Amino acid sequence: MPFTTALPATTGVRWTLVFRQAVLEATAAFALALLLLGPIVGLVLDGYEVKNELQRPLLIAAIIAIGRFLVALAMHTPAGQAMLERFNARRRQPGVLVVSIPESNRQRWWLLVIIALALSLPFLASKYWLTVLIQAMIYVLLGLGLNIVVGLAGLLDLGYVAFYAVGAYGLALGAQYLDLGFWSALPLAAMLAALFGCILGFPVLRMHGDYLAIVTLGFGEIIRLVLNNWLEFTGGPNGVAAPAPQLFGLEFTRTAKEGGVPFHEYFQIAYDPTHRFIFIYLALFLIVCLMVVVVTRLRNMPVGRAWEALREDEIACRALGINHVLVKLSAFMMGATVGGIAGVFFATYQGFINPTSFNFFESALIVAIVVLGGLGSTTGVIVAAVVLTILPELLRAFADYRVFTFGVLMVLMMIWRPRGLIRPRRRAFEVKGLCP
Amino acid sequence: MSHSKPLLQIHELDARYGPVQALCQVSLSIDSGEIVTLIGANGAGKSTLLMSLFGDPLPAGGWIRYQGRDITGLPTHEIAKMGIAQAPEGRRIFAAMSVEENLLMGAIPVGADHVDADLIKVFELFPRLKERRNQRAGTLSGGEQQMLAIGRALMSRPRLLLLDEPSLGLAPLMVQRIFATIREIRESGATIFLVEQNAHHALKLAQRGYVLVNGEIRLSGTGEELLADPEVRRAYLGGQG
Numbered sequence: 310m311p312f313t314t315a316l317p318a319t320t321g322v323r324w325t326l327v328f329r330q331a332v333l334e335a336t337a338a339f340a341l342a343l344l345l346l347g348p349i350v351g352l353v354l355d356g357y358e359v360k361n362e363l364q365r366p367l368l369i370a371a372i373i374a375i376g377r378f379l380v381a382l383a384m385h386t387p388a389g390q391a392m393l394e395r396f397n398a399r400r401r402q403p404g405v406l407v408v409s410i411p412e413s414n415r416q417r418w419w420l421l422v423i424i425a426l427a428l429s430l431p432f433l434a435s436k437y438w439l440t441v442l443i444q445a446m447i448y449v450l451l452g453l454g455l456n457i458v459v460g461l462a463g464l465l466d467l468g469y470v471a472f473y474a475v476g477a478y479g480l481a482l483g484a485q486y487l488d489l490g491f492w493s494a495l496p497l498a499a500m501l502a503a504l505f506g507c508i509l510g511f512p513v514l515r516m517h518g519d520y521l522a523i524v525t526l527g528f529g530e531i532i533r534l535v536l537n538n539w540l541e542f543t544g545g546p547n548g549v550a551a552p553a554p555q556l557f558g559l560e561f562t563r564t565a566k567e568g569g570v571p572f573h574e575y576f577q578i579a580y581d582p583t584h585r586f587i588f589i590y591l592a593l594f595l596i597v598c599l600m601v602v603v604v605t606r607l608r609n610m611p612v613g614r615a616w617e618a619l620r621e622d623e624i625a626c627r628a629l630g631i632n633h634v635l636v637k638l639s640a641f642m643m644g645a646t647v648g649g650i651a652g653v654f655f656a657t658y659q660g661f662i663n664p665t666s667f668n669f670f671e672s673a674l675i676v677a678i679v680v681l682g683g684l685g686s687t688t689g690v691i692v693a694a695v696v697l698t699i700l701p702e703l704l705r706a707f708a709d710y711r712v713f714t715f716g717v718l719m720v721l722m723m724i725w726r727p728r729g730l731i732r733p734r735r736r737a738f739e740v741k742g743l744c745p
Numbered sequence: 746m747s748h749s750k751p752l753l754q755i756h757e758l759d760a761r762y763g764p765v766q767a768l769c770q771v772s773l774s775i776d777s778g779e780i781v782t783l784i785g786a787n788g789a790g791k792s793t794l795l796m797s798l799f800g801d802p803l804p805a806g807g808w809i810r811y812q813g814r815d816i817t818g819l820p821t822h823e824i825a826k827m828g829i830a831q832a833p834e835g836r837r838i839f840a841a842m843s844v845e846e847n848l849l850m851g852a853i854p855v856g857a858d859h860v861d862a863d864l865i866k867v868f869e870l871f872p873r874l875k876e877r878r879n880q881r882a883g884t885l886s887g888g889e890q891q892m893l894a895i896g897r898a899l900m901s902r903p904r905l906l907l908l909d910e911p912s913l914g915l916a917p918l919m920v921q922r923i924f925a926t927i928r929e930i931r932e933s934g935a936t937i938f939l940v941e942q943n944a945h946h947a948l949k950l951a952q953r954g955y956v957l958v959n960g961e962i963r964l965s966g967t968g969e970e971l972l973a974d975p976e977v978r979r980a981y982l983g984g985q986g
Contacts, residue, residue, distance in 0.1 A: 618842070
């Protein structure tokens, strides 16, 4: 094979070098194991006391280190070498490797600055601005979710708010009827939203453009009307209360329910209602980061590429034998899942929800975020979501003209930047071995 | 022509779009390793035949057998997995994706196992695509787009390659190059079913041909026979029958 970068021919294994390498690796494994296991195994919670039993993680880490040392030695025997070779053989084949667009150093610094800023903001902001930030984060999440459906798969969904509502009501009703807490409701509500995505997906498989938009619009309204009119189950226009989140069973309330421990008592600090919001914000931030990573990865995988291909040319997709049912449904379900997660956070942040939060204007706002941000561009969607939630707060004086301004902004954008604030960039490819 | 076991056999196939009958009792067969062409005028039903062979639209009557197995009514993605690939009419490449991503899309029915090797093969067949592999496919010339459409179909390792009017809208020189490549693809072992309006080129290339008129097979024979046929000459080759 012309492209292999073979290891230098080792006639005799130099054991002193091997030994040193093995000791280094074992030390690293020891440190890592101690770092991971220390807090989990070494600190034992006994009532309100924390007991120190560090000898236990030390013992486990020592066993791991010895194991690593032996594995490192074994890898230099002929059998071990053969095994390594098998692992690496595929990687060394000529072919393509998808790499992300190379970030310049400066970009990486900006990213760090933004993350640091986003993490420190809640500790600096007032309670009012904290709620605005949480709203912005929720819209970022909604924008990212709808971006999968509209931006990547090209399916215009005007009823996205339905999944948002399903997530929010999933938490509230789950707590009311099944006694679910925030963290158990989060995955369940997300799955419930995915199921609704599937229910919406099936009838619209054969629809495009305008027809799809109308059906999804109707779907959104159906969900809202059901929530509004099913008095016995959802409470109708009176709404339902949603539980506050917990941190490892610690509650963010002044006085806990029976059996619970409030967060401020456990850490022996004064009670402050903003703790709850800070916690919600940080959890949201984590999920947004996770979503950005997931979406970026998905776009480089066959399913993500199939979404984009479907947007480009559905007939070509069918001629290629791509299962368009699966591709469309996966886009709908993925988008719905994200919408559901956003809904759960919305409900826990509000503490109380009713159907008026889930009207068509919300759907339109989320579509506007995706379109303004640039269909398919993750960065653009994040920027647009933040701008569209923070700007109205800054321009409170002109609140009467909010929708008007919004409309003018949309028209101007369509004239000057029809592809959105930030144009989606295509990934770069690095090709190894194919060309001279 | 005696063929004991054709690769593809179509028997009395009917297809309709609502009340309109697009294909009527079409029967034809293709042997392994052949290039078979189907010629006909606009609206004769050529593309419909290719698409209903691919399960979209579903045939209204008759049956299709591929490698002895009945594939009538199977969903499109199942048929694609069995080793039939199509370069659709009008190329239909993904304009906003890079050349390479377009090719990777073609590999979806067969999975990622041979992607690297297949990519090299396609690039050997079309060195032009290799030069432009990071370019947006929409910026390619018409001929290059056609190469890409064929290359994309080849990525699923087809045993039977369906080509729908590969010469459509191309310059004469490019048409010759595309046809030369089709011959090369056959030599590498694939069977080709070529649907064309460019009857002269297609019949010269193909071993056998069928003539489709208003949804029915009017004539069939070897390439030379059809080229010499007065009716074909008058209708498709501009000759003075």
